[in-house]
Amino acid sequence: MQxxxxxxxxLGLEVENVTKIYNIKKGNVLALDNVSLHxxxxxxxxxxxxxxxxxxxxLRIICGLEKTTEGRIVNQGKVITxxxxxxxxxxxAYNLFPWMTISENIQFGLKQKKxxxxxxxxxxxxxxxxxxxxxxxxxxPNSLSGGMRQxxxxxxxxxxxxxxxxxxxxxxxxxxxxxxxxxxxxxxxxQKSPKTIIMVTHDVDEAIFxxxxxxxxxxxxxxxxxxxxVKKGLPRPRNxxxxxxxxxxxxxxxxxxxxxxxxxxxxxxx
Amino acid sequence: MGSLIDAFTPKGKMKSTYxxxxxxxxxxxxxxxWSAFTLTGAVDQFFLPPPTDVIKTAISLFTQGDFIKDIGxxxxxxxxxxxxxxxxALPLGLMIGTYxxxxxxxxxxxxxxxxxxxxxxxxxxxxxxxxxxxxxxAVIILGSFPQLILMIATNVRNVPMSMIEVSYTLxxxxxxxxxxxxxxxxxxxIMDTFRTVLGWAWTYVIVAELVGASSGIGFMIIQSQRMMxxxxxxxxxxxxxxxxxxxxxxxxxxxxxxxxxxx
Ligand SMILES: Nc1ncnc2c1ncn2[C@@H]1O[C@H](COP(=O)(O)OP(=O)(O)OP(=O)(O)O)[C@@H](O)[C@H]1O
Ligand SMILES: [Mg+2]
Numbered sequence: 393m394q395x396x397x398x399x400x401x402x403l404g405l406e407v408e409n410v411t412k413i414y415n416i417k418k419g420n421v422l423a424l425d426n427v428s429l430h431x432x433x434x435x436x437x438x439x440x441x442x443x444x445x446x447x448x449x450x451l452r453i454i455c456g457l458e459k460t461t462e463g464r465i466v467n468q469g470k471v472i473t474x475x476x477x478x479x480x481x482x483x484x485a486y487n488l489f490p491w492m493t494i495s496e497n498i499q500f501g502l503k504q505k506k507x508x509x510x511x512x513x514x515x516x517x518x519x520x521x522x523x524x525x526x527x528x529x530x531x532x533p534n535s536l537s538g539g540m541r542q543x544x545x546x547x548x549x550x551x552x553x554x555x556x557x558x559x560x561x562x563x564x565x566x567x568x569x570x571x572x573x574x575x576x577x578x579x580x581x582x583q584k585s586p587k588t589i590i591m592v593t594h595d596v597d598e599a600i601f602x603x604x605x606x607x608x609x610x611x612x613x614x615x616x617x618x619x620x621x622v623k624k625g626l627p628r629p630r631n632x633x634x635x636x637x638x639x640x641x642x643x644x645x646x647x648x649x650x651x652x653x654x655x656x657x658x659x660x661x662x
Numbered sequence: 663m664g665s666l667i668d669a670f671t672p673k674g675k676m677k678s679t680y681x682x683x684x685x686x687x688x689x690x691x692x693x694x695x696w697s698a699f700t701l702t703g704a705v706d707q708f709f710l711p712p713p714t715d716v717i718k719t720a721i722s723l724f725t726q727g728d729f730i731k732d733i734g735x736x737x738x739x740x741x742x743x744x745x746x747x748x749x750x751a752l753p754l755g756l757m758i759g760t761y762x763x764x765x766x767x768x769x770x771x772x773x774x775x776x777x778x779x780x781x782x783x784x785x786x787x788x789x790x791x792x793x794x795x796x797x798x799x800a801v802i803i804l805g806s807f808p809q810l811i812l813m814i815a816t817n818v819r820n821v822p823m824s825m826i827e828v829s830y831t832l833x834x835x836x837x838x839x840x841x842x843x844x845x846x847x848x849x850x851x852i853m854d855t856f857r858t859v860l861g862w863a864w865t866y867v868i869v870a871e872l873v874g875a876s877s878g879i880g881f882m883i884i885q886s887q888r889m890m891x892x893x894x895x896x897x898x899x900x901x902x903x904x905x906x907x908x909x910x911x912x913x914x915x916x917x918x919x920x921x922x923x924x925x
Contacts, residue, residue, distance in 0.1 A: 476831075
């Protein structure tokens with residue numbers, strides 16, 4: 393392991409030559425092929441790519457839920473060896489703890505850190521407000537709608553104050569309107585208190601609308617094909633009007649082209 | 663009435679008053695058929711006593727003699743055996759369902775033991791431990807313990823991996839995840855396992871009491887058989903049915919009160 397000097401310890405998140413091979417009965421699946429990526433501190437990075445290109449795999453590796461076959465992840469100068477509270481994750485399936493109230497769900501991570509119950513309650517209250525769920529604190533997840541559940545999941549991850557927030561198609565199960573609302577909610581939260589976010593999505597609009605940069609992966613085996621630096625053309629703060637701007641459409645065209653090309657490759661290879 | 667028809671949609675819900683009424687009708691039908699067969703003389707009353715006789719017998723058994731004591735001792739045996747079995751099976755089942763090495767170490771052994779007929783052990787147990795309470799309790803433990811372990815292990819395995827993973831990302835340690843996530847999530851299913859296996863434990867206790875016992879519902883039944891008292895046998899059997907039903911209802915209430923979040 394190389395020792396990094398103090399200057400380098402805040403260099404965000406580094407994906408260094410990550411290769412992932414899954415061993416299955418029928419043989420080996422090369423899911424990620426030598427992926428390298430640098431995510432700046434407090435950057436919002438979207439990850440686009442065709443289905444099965446390895447987006448979830450990459451996210452799970454960054455999270456520490458999956459081991460790399462080769463390469464490594466370095467977060468703020470620390471080599472990742474497993475999951476930890478410094479990297480929060482929100483899944484498409486909300487995975488709330490059904491036996492806990494909304495407030496208890498949001499406090500869960502703080503309790504693991506042995507925060508005092510007063511502190512945990514205050515922080516939970518803050519994030520409950522932030523995601524607009526005041527009044528639902530004492531309810532249980534089974535009485536909430538999908539959108540509300542995902543807001544709890546986001547609040548639960550944020551309350552833990554991770555240095556990186558990983559989102560795997562967080563709004564994939566929601567209807568269009570709820571999706572739009574959730575995107576703006578996430579954007580507002582991030583603009584108010586920035587943190588490093590990596591979000592996987594299938595939705596090109598969503599990817600561009602929220603991100604500083606959009607990384608597009610090639611079809612399997614996954615590599616980073618191209619990175620669109622959308623914050624150049626789409627300055628912040630943004631609101632939903634940018635979705636109809638010239639610049640936005642240009643980025644959208646480019647992203648769609650690449651994804652289409654990769655999907656075609658996939659079709660032709662079968 | 664409209665809501666009653668609506669309740670016929672698959673997995674539909676129904677008002678609890680309707681539930682009680684419909685359940686009562688089912689019991690009434692049984693009672694009616696029973697009366698029809700016996701009071702008309704279609705079946706010899708010696709083989710199947712009419713409900714009126716059984717009720718009369720029940721009243722005399724409950725007001726005089728040792729039947730209440732018999733029920734008490736049987737309930738005690740079931741509960742003692744079941745609680746001991748459950749107290750040991752819960753941690754072991756949790757470990758087996760969670761940790762692969764524990765599963766390898768115990769699961770095959772327990773699967774083997776599960777098929778050993780508990781009733782066939784009664785003569786051995788009598789030889790080893792005698793005919794007192796420990797022997798009866800041992801039969802119940804042997805009958806329910808392996809079932810409990812394996813079923814609890816399955817309950818634990820049904821906890822979604824993604825829920826465990828999300829708790830890791832929130833800072834839960836590998837050691838804590840067992841108590842903080844796996845146990846609470848599996849608990850409603852484990853309670854269902856308890857309910858099912860407790861029902862089986864009742865059959866074991868009766869079998870244990872048919873052999874070498876001097877008290878208990880099973881003992882009363884076997885005594886009555888010797889005296890050709892079929893009405894007594896019926897009171898014994900029906901009492902077990904009612905006790906079982908009460909226990910089931912208690913479990914259901916418990917479920918509603920503590921696991922309302924689980925759907
Ligand atoms: N646990 C696993 N075992 C074996 N192969 C796996 C496993 N997880 C993923 N894969 C394979 O790795 C490749 C990448 O999967 P991954 O889930 O990362 O794709 P994805 O980009 O997230 O797809 P989607 O957009 O459909 O969610 C796929 O070919 C998949 O079949
Ligand atoms: Mg995926």
